[in-house]
Amino acid sequence: MIRETQVPMREQSVADRVRNFNEVPLGYSEDEAVSEAERCLQCPTAPCVAGCPVGIDIPGFIEHLKNRRFGDAVARLKEANALPAVCGRVCPQESQCQGVCTLGIRFEPVAIGRLERFCADWESRHEACCPEVAAETGKRVAVIGAGPAGLTAAGELRRLGHAVTVFELLHVAGGVLMYGIPEFRLPKAIVAGEIDALCAMGVRIEVNQVIGQVRTVEDLLKDDFDAVFVGTGAGLPRFLGIPGESLNGVYSANEFLTRANLMRAYRFPEFDTPIKVGRRTVTVGGGNVAMDSSRTARRLGAETSMIVYRRSEEELPARAEEVHHAKEEGIDFRLLTNPIEFLGEAGRLIGVRCIRMELGEPDDSGRRRPVPIEGSEHDIEAETAIIAVGNGPHPLVPQTTAGLELTRWGNIVADPETGRTSLPGVFAGGDIVTGAATVIQAMGAGKRAASAIDRYLKAGEGATE
Amino acid sequence: MRRVYRILAKRTLSPEIREYVIEAAAVARVARPGQFIVLRLHELGERIPLTIVDTDPDVGSVTLVVQEVGKTTREMGDRFHEGDSVLDFAGPLGRPSEIENYGTVVCVGGGVGIAPLYPIARALGQAGNTVIGIVGYRSRDVMLYHDEFAAACDELIVMTNDGSYGAKGFVSDPLRELLESGRPIAHVWAIGPAIMMKVCSEITKEFDVPTTVSLNSVMIDGTGMCGGCRVDVGGTPQFACVDGPEFDGHKVDFDLLIARQGYYAEEEACSLDRYLATSAEKETP
Numbered sequence: 209m210i211r212e213t214q215v216p217m218r219e220q221s222v223a224d225r226v227r228n229f230n231e232v233p234l235g236y237s238e239d240e241a242v243s244e245a246e247r248c249l250q251c252p253t254a255p256c257v258a259g260c261p262v263g264i265d266i267p268g269f270i271e272h273l274k275n276r277r278f279g280d281a282v283a284r285l286k287e288a289n290a291l292p293a294v295c296g297r298v299c300p301q302e303s304q305c306q307g308v309c310t311l312g313i314r315f316e317p318v319a320i321g322r323l324e325r326f327c328a329d330w331e332s333r334h335e336a337c338c339p340e341v342a343a344e345t346g347k348r349v350a351v352i353g354a355g356p357a358g359l360t361a362a363g364e365l366r367r368l369g370h371a372v373t374v375f376e377l378l379h380v381a382g383g384v385l386m387y388g389i390p391e392f393r394l395p396k397a398i399v400a401g402e403i404d405a406l407c408a409m410g411v412r413i414e415v416n417q418v419i420g421q422v423r424t425v426e427d428l429l430k431d432d433f434d435a436v437f438v439g440t441g442a443g444l445p446r447f448l449g450i451p452g453e454s455l456n457g458v459y460s461a462n463e464f465l466t467r468a469n470l471m472r473a474y475r476f477p478e479f480d481t482p483i484k485v486g487r488r489t490v491t492v493g494g495g496n497v498a499m500d501s502s503r504t505a506r507r508l509g510a511e512t513s514m515i516v517y518r519r520s521e522e523e524l525p526a527r528a529e530e531v532h533h534a535k536e537e538g539i540d541f542r543l544l545t546n547p548i549e550f551l552g553e554a555g556r557l558i559g560v561r562c563i564r565m566e567l568g569e570p571d572d573s574g575r576r577r578p579v580p581i582e583g584s585e586h587d588i589e590a591e592t593a594i595i596a597v598g599n600g601p602h603p604l605v606p607q608t609t610a611g612l613e614l615t616r617w618g619n620i621v622a623d624p625e626t627g628r629t630s631l632p633g634v635f636a637g638g639d640i641v642t643g644a645a646t647v648i649q650a651m652g653a654g655k656r657a658a659s660a661i662d663r664y665l666k667a668g669e670g671a672t673e
Numbered sequence: 674m675r676r677v678y679r680i681l682a683k684r685t686l687s688p689e690i691r692e693y694v695i696e697a698a699a700v701a702r703v704a705r706p707g708q709f710i711v712l713r714l715h716e717l718g719e720r721i722p723l724t725i726v727d728t729d730p731d732v733g734s735v736t737l738v739v740q741e742v743g744k745t746t747r748e749m750g751d752r753f754h755e756g757d758s759v760l761d762f763a764g765p766l767g768r769p770s771e772i773e774n775y776g777t778v779v780c781v782g783g784g785v786g787i788a789p790l791y792p793i794a795r796a797l798g799q800a801g802n803t804v805i806g807i808v809g810y811r812s813r814d815v816m817l818y819h820d821e822f823a824a825a826c827d828e829l830i831v832m833t834n835d836g837s838y839g840a841k842g843f844v845s846d847p848l849r850e851l852l853e854s855g856r857p858i859a860h861v862w863a864i865g866p867a868i869m870m871k872v873c874s875e876i877t878k879e880f881d882v883p884t885t886v887s888l889n890s891v892m893i894d895g896t897g898m899c900g901g902c903r904v905d906v907g908g909t910p911q912f913a914c915v916d917g918p919e920f921d922g923h924k925v926d927f928d929l930l931i932a933r934q935g936y937y938a939e940e941e942a943c944s945l946d947r948y949l950a951t952s953a954e955k956e957t958p
Contacts, residue, residue, distance in 0.1 A: 275853060377763060377775065377894070377896055378763075378894060379675075379713055379720070379760070379763070380759040387894075387898075412674060412902065413674065414674055414675075414676075415674075415675050416675065416676070416761050416762060416763040417699075417759070417763075418763055418764060418765075418896060421703070421764065421765050421766060422699050422700060422703060422764070422765065423699070425701075443896075443897065443898040444897050445898070445899070445900040447900065447903075452931055453910065454903055454904075454905055454910060454933065455934060456933060456935075456936040457889050457936075459901075460899060460900035461903075462898055462900060463893065463898050463900055463901045466894065466898065466899050467893065467899075470893075471720070472717075476940065476944070477940075477944045477947050478717065479717045480717075480718050480719035480720075480744060480745055480944060481719040481720075481893070482715060482937045482938070482940030482941070482944070484936070484940070489754060497937055546687035555929070555932035555933075557930075573921065602896070602897065602898065603894060603897055603915060604897065604915070
């Protein structure tokens with residue numbers, strides 16, 4: 209008899225967690241993981257594998273779990289995914305593997321993400337399984353950007369025996385995993401652990417290296433490297449372009465989260481970087497970044513932390529779990545509402561003027577277009593506003609690489625299957641190519657590019673595919 | 674891995690202003706006047722932007738002049754000595770100054786802003802310009818970079834607030850006189866406190882002389898990611914880190930810049946007080 213619902217994962221209580229930055233879900237015990245693994249039908253079609261952007265052998269690792277062969281489960285997982293502790297926590301499983309799970313047709317799908325996380329956490333408490341590295345090929349690859357795409361590409365390339373150097377402009381590796389996603393959703397020690405594992409394989413990571421300024425892609429290819437992978441992400445915050453946006457108290461989500469996460473401003477003054485959160489905080493946007501920002505504001509002491517989103521609940525792009533956690537934590541969702549002006553007094557934010565929206569005809573994205581309702585303007589009092597409406601491509605590498613073909617939005621044009629760009633030996637993947645997407649999609653792109661780079665390097669000098 | 678950014682030399686220019694020569698070979702090789710770096714002292718530290726004052730590609734060093742205005746700069750002055758290293762040092766950042774032969778240019782520097790203006794004045798001179806320098810100090814006790822600046826300029830006017838050296842007054846006074854004299858001035862650079870750059874830009878605007886200012890807004894990454902350094906230039910939001918730090922002074926909304934620079938005043942004071950309290954404890958065990 210199959211259990212119809214997922215084995216629940218224990219969580220920190222709401223009352224506790226809104227006062228700390230510790231991780232919210234606490235993980236499965238071995239017995240809980242085995243019970244959940246037993247729900248997998250081991251169906252022959254395994255649609256979950258196709259639903260996974262990096263093609264993890266999901267039934268395979270779950271079968272090992274069911275048989276309590278935890279080490280084997282980890283090894284199977286790591287064949288396809290270098291960062292399981294991260295993906296188990298931040299992937300939108302409901303629209304990927306779990307969304308197509310056969311069991312999900314009748315019951316709740318298998319909690320694949322939770323099982324993945326269990327494996328990674330189990331490994332961190334036991335002897336790490338270091339993937340085998342092939343014999344040195346003598347080829348050298350530069351990876352620009354130590355985020356999900358770059359780290360995945362680096363891990364894969366190293367496994368194939370190439371010498372890999374990752375250049376990161378910030379003072380730590382991890383990219384959005386370090387500066388963007390909060391501690392309570394993805395503990396930084398976990399990211400650091402995954403990165404240490406890559407370094408143990410022989411991946412060399414150089415921080416504080418602003419490629420595009422200190423050296424260009426051209427320099428890298430000329431001096432030391434046989435190929436370059438660009439995974440510099442979508443780091444340029446978008447603003448709304450409405451009046452009052454430069455008032456004190458208006459943050460980009462990037463700045464707000466970077467202060468809190470990367471610079472640990474939630475521990476100011478022990479850490480030197482400050483952050484300011486008023487009694488009332490308004491976050492604009494409906495994605496994961498908006499959820500992260502509003503929940504961070506709550507933890508930093510905002511009595512009301514509100515989300516303003518111009519479409520309806522159905523269109524919220526955030527992961528279901530994030531919306532659920534945000535609601536539990538008392539985040540006030542003002543849907544079908546759009547800001548039109550930030551209101552200030554003496555240079556400081558005092559409120560956000562909004563207008564109500566209704567859904568009209570479908571737009572290019574297939575979603576119904578939000579249309580303002582005339583005369584519905586209203587003011588929301590707030591001392592802090594956080595703009596979380598997406599990011600554009602980080603401009604430094606695109607702007608400083610002559611001959612690199614870009615889209616009109618400034619993203620790098622790259623073949624989705626191989627990551628090949630308009631320049632020989634230069635590959636790209638992740639958000640710098642696709643625009644802001646998910647961690648796992650970036651990892652998938654990094655992985656595909658790594659195998660294309662491997663083929664390119666093995667084909668020899670000047671070869672084209 | 675992290676390179677080692679060692680302090681090769683440290684010099685006190687005034688009780689609150691120190692010069693550091695820091696080992697950072699890769700930055701020294703490519704940095705140009707007008708650019709900046711971001712540094713972080715230690716694991717608990719904040720990232721602070723500092724404009725590059727000089728580089729020595731042969732030694733592989735970058736020179737910075739730091740005014741001790743808050744906790745981090747104070748701590749750097751107190752605890753980071755020759756032979757010590759800062760933990761992180763990233764750059765060069767921002768766009769370099771647009772150096773070309775304009776004709777006769779005026780370089781107006783105020784306080785600690787004189788140091789980063791020095792390499793620009795020097796480069797302008799090397800590009801064939803006649804360089805008139807106007808520098809303003811509080812008093813003759815803090816004449817930082819006077820000799821270097823003098824060497825980079827064809828003419829130099831020195832002002833002090835108290836009249837203890839040169840003429841008494843502000844840099845804006847001789848700037849106005851110069852423009853009123855009818856002498857053709859092709860371009861003005863003004864670097865110093867925001868209020869000084871504002872006043873200078875207002876004066877040059879009257880005479881329609883193009884003016885470049887260098888903005889020191891609050892920033893974190895320094896590469897376009899946080900947007901904290903956004904400034905309004907001609908009605909358009911610009912990021913000081915990647916679009917600047919130099920902008921057309923006639924188009925900058927200085928009042929907004931000044932307001933934004935002051936946003937964390939309370940936190941900065943809290944952090945400094947806490948630091949001074951713990952420093953005092955350490956000194957009296």
